[in-house]
Amino acid sequence: xxxxxxxxxxxxxxxxxxxxxxxxxxxxxxxxxxxxxxxxxxxxxxxxxxxxxxxxxxxxxxxxxxxxxxxxxxxxxxxxxxxxxxxxxxxxxxxxxxxxxxxxxxxxx
Amino acid sequence: xxxxxxxxxxxxxxxxxxxxxxxxxxxxxxxxxxxxxxxxxxxxxxxxxxxxxxxxxxxxxxxxxxxxxxxxxxxxxxxxxxxxxxxxxxxxxxxxxxxxxxxxxxxxxxxxxxxxxxxxxxxxxxxxxxxxxxxxxxxxxxxxxxxxxxxxxxxxxxxxxxxxxxxxxxxxxxxxxxxxxxxxxxxxxxxxxxxxxxxxxxxxxxxxxxxxxxxxxxxxxxxxxxxxxxxxxxxxxxxxxxxxxxxxxxxxxxxxxxxxxxxxxxxxxxxxxxxxxxxxxxxxxxxxxxxxxxxxxxxxxxxxxxxxxxxxxxxxxxxxxxxxxxxxxxxxxxxx
Numbered sequence: 104x105x106x107x108x109x110x111x112x113x114x115x116x117x118x119x120x121x122x123x124x125x126x127x128x129x130x131x132x133x134x135x136x137x138x139x140x141x142x143x144x145x146x147x148x149x150x151x152x153x154x155x156x157x158x159x160x161x162x163x164x165x166x167x168x169x170x171x172x173x174x175x176x177x178x179x180x181x182x183x184x185x186x187x188x189x190x191x192x193x194x195x196x197x198x199x200x201x202x203x204x205x206x207x208x209x210x211x212x
Numbered sequence: 213x214x215x216x217x218x219x220x221x222x223x224x225x226x227x228x229x230x231x232x233x234x235x236x237x238x239x240x241x242x243x244x245x246x247x248x249x250x251x252x253x254x255x256x257x258x259x260x261x262x263x264x265x266x267x268x269x270x271x272x273x274x275x276x277x278x279x280x281x282x283x284x285x286x287x288x289x290x291x292x293x294x295x296x297x298x299x300x301x302x303x304x305x306x307x308x309x310x311x312x313x314x315x316x317x318x319x320x321x322x323x324x325x326x327x328x329x330x331x332x333x334x335x336x337x338x339x340x341x342x343x344x345x346x347x348x349x350x351x352x353x354x355x356x357x358x359x360x361x362x363x364x365x366x367x368x369x370x371x372x373x374x375x376x377x378x379x380x381x382x383x384x385x386x387x388x389x390x391x392x393x394x395x396x397x398x399x400x401x402x403x404x405x406x407x408x409x410x411x412x413x414x415x416x417x418x419x420x421x422x423x424x425x426x427x428x429x430x431x432x433x434x435x436x437x438x439x440x441x442x443x444x445x446x447x448x449x450x451x452x453x454x455x456x457x458x459x460x461x462x463x464x465x466x467x468x469x470x471x472x473x474x475x476x477x478x479x480x481x482x483x484x485x486x487x488x489x490x491x492x493x494x495x496x497x498x499x500x501x502x503x504x505x506x507x508x509x510x511x512x513x514x515x516x517x518x519x520x521x522x523x524x525x526x527x528x529x530x531x532x533x534x535x536x537x538x539x540x541x542x543x544x545x546x547x548x
Contacts, residue, residue: 117455119464131430138426141411142435142457165457168432194423 122170126208130167130201137164137201139194146188146198152181160188160198167205176209213238213281214545217298217308219290222250223272223527224519225314227534228541229282230275235542238281240306242298244289248273250316256346258527259383259390260417268527289480292487295514309548310541313484313498313510314518314534317475320369320377328368328471329441333449335359336441336469338368339387351398355447358399359467363451364388365438366408370474379495381474382524385412388472389425396429405432405466407453415526434462441469475524490515498522508537516540 131138144161152158158181167175179202188198214237218225221243229239241248255265276282285300292299293313298306322330322338329336334354337345345351353359366388370381385408392404411433413419425431436453444450448465455462477496485492491499491511500522501509508517518537519530 116452116461116463117458119462135427135430138430138432139423162458165455166460169455169458169462171458171460 117166117169117171119169124170126172127168127170130204130208134197134201134204136194136196137168139196140164141194143193145191145193149187149191150182151185151187152183156181158182160202164201164205167209172209176206179206179209214309215240215307216310216312216541216545217242217290217293217306218312218314218518219293219298220250220314220316220519220521221245221248221284221286222314222316222519222530223252223269224316224521224530224534224537225250225312226272226276227531228312228314228518228537229534230272230277231535231538232541233277233279233281235538236281237542237545238283240283240285240308242288242290242300243284243286246286248276248284248286251319252527254340254343254347256343257390257394259386260415260421262390262394265527268531272531291483293484293490293515294488295512310514310516310544312516312518312537312541313490313521314537315478315480315521316530317497317520317524318478320375320381320473320476322368322471322473324375325368325372325471327440328365328438328469329449330471333441333443333469335449335467336471339384339391339470339472342391342470346394351395353467359395359402360399361403361405361464361466362395362468362470363438363449363464363466364392364404364406364470364472366406366411366472367437368471368473369476371409377474377476377495379497379524380412382412382414383526384472384474385410386415386418386421388470389413389418389422389431391470392431393421393425393429396425396431403432404429405434405464407434407436407438407451409435409437436462438469475520478521481521488512488515495523497524508533508540514544516544 146160147153163178182202186199217240218229219242221241232239252265289301290298436456438451438453442450452463484490493499500507516537518533
């Protein structure tokens with residue numbers, strides 16, 4: 104086929120109706136404290152991996168909760184499990200536990 | 213005997229009147245509706261304790277004892293207010309020694325934000341409508357049946373220059389959290405999404421309730437304002453917003469959309485500021501003399517304020533201001 108240089112982008116919108124929320128619901132029901140996140144970004148600010156790579160824990164776990172799993176497992180692999188995020192989280196979320204949980208749930212994804 | 217006119221028979225006005233009566237002052241309450249009570253009459257439960265609104269109203273009403281010193285004029289409004297004389301919409305002039313303005317606020321008309329479809333789609337309702345449904349014990353979809361997914365939108369008619377409401381109505385955030393919990397109690401299987409810009413939990417126990425909604429009730433919070441609502445082919449509502457914490461647009465179908473409508477200043481305030489030289493803020497709410505030492509005092513001697521006429525306030529604050537205004541009135545009368 105001739106390439107005319109045009110393409111159709113995939114829609115960027117998070118479509119809650121199309122996303123399969125089963126894994127997301129499982130994650131939230133196993134660790135309901137994740138829902139207490141107020142999006143302050145303390146975890147990302149203190150993150151060792153996040154200071155060296157594109158890794159953004161707050162963004163990834165928020166996307167996972169919306170049913171956007173694409174690439175989440177690979178992202179979570181950037182975490183070095185140093186646990187600084189857990190020390191600073193103002194809502195007392197076991198962030199390291201969340202990393203492990205997301206990896207466990209999405210490992211086979 | 214000194215005579216004070218209280219304009220507005222809501223909780224602030226009633227509290228002020230009963231305190232004044234207790235101090236041996238004759239009181240006339242002017243109420244534009246046919247009955248005393250104000251906005252709280254239409255509310256089901258109050259945040260953050262889920263106390264029935266009726267319980268609070270009954271207690272305030274009970275304090276306002278029937279006596280020969282108390283007169284209540286319903287079905288009329290004050291068109292001019294000074295410390296000496298209040299003119300009613302009926303044309304009557306009532307003499308007095310001081311006046312308290314406790315006329316409260318107006319609920320924002322959600323129809324103005326047409327993009328949210330209030331009055332167009334049956335399942336778009338306001339927070340006040342939902343309270344009514346709670347009161348009637350009849351929370352259901354317009355076509356019947358229970359909702360599986362509900363969105364609650366914060367800041368409708370608040371913090372919005374497009375509708376000339378720059379101020380924050382303060383109590384909607386916590387009302388949204390309260391209503392999310394109440395919906396979840398009624399429909400445990402439903403998903404509730406709160407769309408917020410900032411969550412402003414300003415009172416004791418509010419933040420704790422917010423956290424409880426998140427972790428114990430699994431209420432979802434998405435930071436972003438819903439941009440528009442449209443119908444879907446299966447008669448649901450499609451909503452669009454940005455999930456600003458992920459930086460991605462977001463859309464979903466919901467069965468019901470609850471709009472947390474804000475507190476708007478009464479149109480009547482403009483008249484008061486023009487006719488009676490009372491200062492008004494740019495928000496349209498009346499301007500108290502001082503933010504710290506004169507919250508219930510106006511710039512005109514002998515005219516006082518109580519409750520949400522000066523700013524959005526919660527029930528407790530309004531009742532307290534009723535008491536505070538009564539004390540300031542007594543102080544003023546003693547100097548005469």
